Amino acid sequence: MIGESIWYILIIVLMLLNWKATLVVFVIPVIFTRFMMMAGNWAQHAFIDLNAPNNCFRNSITCINSSYNKKCFNDGYHIGHHLHPSMHWTEMPVDFEKI
Numbered sequence: 001m002i003g004e005s006i007w008y009i010l011i012i013v014l015m016l017l018n019w020k021a022t023l024v025v026f027v028i029p030v031i032f033t034r035f036m037m038m039a040g041n042w043a044q045h046a047f048i049d050l051n052a053p054n055n056c057f058r059n060s061i062t063c064i065n066s067s068y069n070k071k072c073f074n075d076g077y078h079i080g081h082h083l084h085p086s087m088h089w090t091e092m093p094v095d096f097e098k099i
Helices: 002-017 017-047 067-071 078-083 089-098
Strands: none
Touching: 002 017, 078 089
């Protein structure tokens, strides 16, 4: 909360100095990034099984053989993240094959 509050105060001060630059450099990128992260999270959890919402294999998706995994630190192996939250991203493909 403190960090977020400081960020908003900083944005207000910067808007008073140069609102166009502040908008382009700070405000638009933050809004875009937050929206894209929310959209990605929705896409990974949109189609859950209502009969077993706590089942890690039925409440998220996994993308295999995808260039997306190479670009995004194996984020497509999302079920592995739910099974082993502290697992390093480089270990996810091997863990997926074991399971």
